[in-house]
Amino acid sequence: MPFVKIWIHAVWTTKNRQPILEKKVRPQLFEHIHQNALKKEILMDCVNGYIEHVHCRLRLRNDQNISNVIQLIKGESSFWMNRQNLIADKLDWQDDYFAVSVSESQVETVRNYILNQEKHHSDKSFAQEYDEFMNKYGFKIING
Numbered sequence: 001m002p003f004v005k006i007w008i009h010a011v012w013t014t015k016n017r018q019p020i021l022e023k024k025v026r027p028q029l030f031e032h033i034h035q036n037a038l039k040k041e042i043l044m045d046c047v048n049g050y051i052e053h054v055h056c057r058l059r060l061r062n063d064q065n066i067s068n069v070i071q072l073i074k075g076e077s078s079f080w081m082n083r084q085n086l087i088a089d090k091l092d093w094q095d096d097y098f099a100v101s102v103s104e105s106q107v108e109t110v111r112n113y114i115l116n117q118e119k120h121h122s123d124k125s126f127a128q129e130y131d132e133f134m135n136k137y138g139f140k141i142i143n144g
Helices: 026-039 066-084 104-115 126-136
Strands: 006-013 043-050 053-060 098-102
Touching: 006 066, 006 104, 026 043, 026 053, 026 066, 043 104, 053 066, 053 104, 098 104, 098 126
Parallel strands: none
Antiparallel strands: 006 053, 006 098, 043 053
């Protein structure tokens, strides 16, 4: 039996970064994402976010890949949210996402960061956070 422990910090946004994830619906959405991931045998540790984005920390099993896991989470969660009519607009997620591995020594730091999104974004916009992630992890955006 393979032993695999690959922690991932994933982030994705609403379509066009629309600020539609109101404070009153975020707990329901994030709890649904968490529980649904577990039902799909996605080892979701925590999920949280703010008005236009979601962060989660999860572990990949040996038979999973990031693309499929994120697609399962995003697709089902937008379907569920739209069926619930919890917000006035339709929830669509942006196609892209951000995902990085998390060192075992940083697991709790990342978890705390995710769980404190509301406080974090009282000081910093998602655009600022996104730019910091892109620079910190050396991602380059290729246009065209």
